[in-house]
Amino acid sequence: MPQRDTRLIGGIYRIGQTITTGGMLTTSTAYNHNTNDVVGLYVLDIPSTESLDTLPELLRPYEKRRQINSPHTLRVLDWGVDGMRLYIATDPPRGITLQHVLDTENVDLARALDFCRQLAIGLKALHAEGIAGLDLRPQLITVDTLGIQDRVQIDDIGLRSLLQALHYIPQQSTSDIGYLDPRYAPPEYINHRPSGPQSDIYQAGLLLFTLVTGRLPFVGRTAAETGILQTSSPVPKMHTFKHLTPDEVQQLVEQAMAKDPARRFSNADDLLNALQRAQQQTHMQRSVPFSALKENVTEPDKGASYTAEMSQAEMEATMRASEAQEKTIRASNVENMHKRPQPIPTAIPTRQGVYAYLCHEKGEYPQRIAITQPNIIVGRLDPKRGLSPDLDLSHIDPRMSISRQHARIRFEGTFFTIEDLKSRNKTRLGDQVLTPLKPELLNHGTQLSLGSVRLRFEVPGMESHQPRKPS
Secondary structure (H helix, E strand, O other), X not given: OOOOOOOEEOOOEEEEEEEEEEOOEEEEEEEEOOXXXXXXXEEEEOOOOOOHHHHHHHHOOHHHHHOOOOOOEOOEEEEEEEOOEEEEEEOOOOOEEHHHHHHHOOOOHHHHHHHHHHHHHHHHHHHHOOOOOOOXXXXXXXXXXXXXXXXXXXXXXXXXXXXXXXXXXXOOOOOOOOOXXXXXXXXXXXXXXXXXXXXXXXXXXXXXXXXXXXXXXXXOOOHHHHHHHHHHOOOOOHHHOOOOOOHHHHHHHHHHOOOOHHHOOOOXXXXXXXHHHHHHHHOOOOOOOHHHHHHHHHOOOOOOHHHOOXXXXXXXXXXXXXXXXXXHHHOOOHHHHHHOOOOOOOOOOOOOOOOEEEEEOOOOOOEEEEEOOOEEEEEOOEOOOOEOOOEEOHHXXXXXXXXXXXXXXXXXXXXXXXXXXXXXOOEEEOOEEOOOOOOEEEOOOOEEEEOOEEEEEEOOOOHHHOOOOOO
C-alpha cells in the first residue's frame, strides 16, 4: 500500500482523500492544522519555466471570490504559494456532480427549472463581484440533497484561466479541467471574443436544455464540428426530444442561448425572473412549495406521533442527565480528542467492509452499529414519505429526537468527518454544538450526540486505545 503524504501544504493543510489527479492539478480534501476545519484543496504544480514573481498577480482575483458567501457558489477560504505549487482552499466537497445526475437520473421539468433557478442565484452573486466568464460544465456543478431538497452549487473557481496563465497545454479530454469543451462553450469562447455575464447566461440556458431533454443541443462528429454548430445553428426545438415541453421554456432557452450576447438576458437577475415565471406558467412545480420543503427538512409534522420531535426543554433535560452519568468518560480528555487527527489504520475498510462503528450503550442491550460506506447520512426513517437515511437509528431513538436527515459522516482517506444537516435537535461532539453544514473532525473514541441519543465513535483496529466506561 502506498505511503500517505504527511506533508503540510503551505504549512497548514494535511491532505486527506485525493479526489482527482492529472496534469498539473490535484484536488483533495484536507485538514486545516490551525483551525481544525475540513476543507477542499486544489494544488497546482508550477512549471519550472514560470517566474514566481507573476504568481501574486494571478492569485489576486481570489480576493473577490472570498467576499462571496452564497449557498450556490463554492466558497474560497484561502490561497497561497508553497515552493513550486499553488494551493487554493475552499469549503469541502458535498453532494454529487450535475454530470452524475444527468448520467443516472431522469430530471423532470420542475426539477430542471429549479436547478437553473438556483444556478442563476449563484451567477447573480458572482457577477455582483465582477466575476464572469465561468466554466459551467456539469462536472463543475454540485447537487447536494438534504432530505427532499436539492441545493445546486457552482464549483468553478477559475482554474481553467489559471491553468492557461501558467501555459498549461490541455488534453483533448472532457475530464481535463483546462480543456475548453465546445459542447458547453458559448460562441464567444469558441471565437476567442471577449466574455462576460452574458456568456454565463448562455451556459445556463444550455444546461436547462440538457436537463429538460436529456441531451445536448449541439454535438458534432468532431470537436471542430461541434464548435461550428454551437456558433451558427439555431437552438433545436425541445419538444422534439421531450414531448409537451412548454413554449415558455423554449422561448427562455432561445433567448438565453442567442448567438449575439446583446440579445440574451441582460443580467442574471433577468434570467432568474424568467425562470420563476416559467415555473409559475407551466404549473409543474413540486407539489409542495420550495419554502415549505425547506421547513419539512427541519420541522416536525404536527399531529402525527411518528414525526413529533422532542421539545427543547425535554432534550436539554435529557442531555444534562446523560452528561452526569458519563462524567467519568469526559474526564478522560475525550473533550479534546476531536481537535487533532489520529492516525487511521491502513486496513480501513476491514475485510467485512466496515469503516467505523457507532456504539450505543444505553438500555438493556448495548449496540455496536457498523458504518459500511465511506459517505453516509445518519437519521431516522420517515414512514410518511417513505424516505430512509443510509443509517437509520430509529430503533435506539424512542423519544424521536433524531431528525430524518440528521448528520453526514464521511471517511476522507486519512480521517473521518461529521457534518450536521440542519437538524432540529442539533449534533454535538462532547459539549460542542456543531454549526450546520460545517464538517468537523471525528476521531476514534469521540462522544457524539444526535438529539438526545449519545454514541461513541470507534474505528476498527483502534479499540485498544479507547477509554472504557467503568462497570
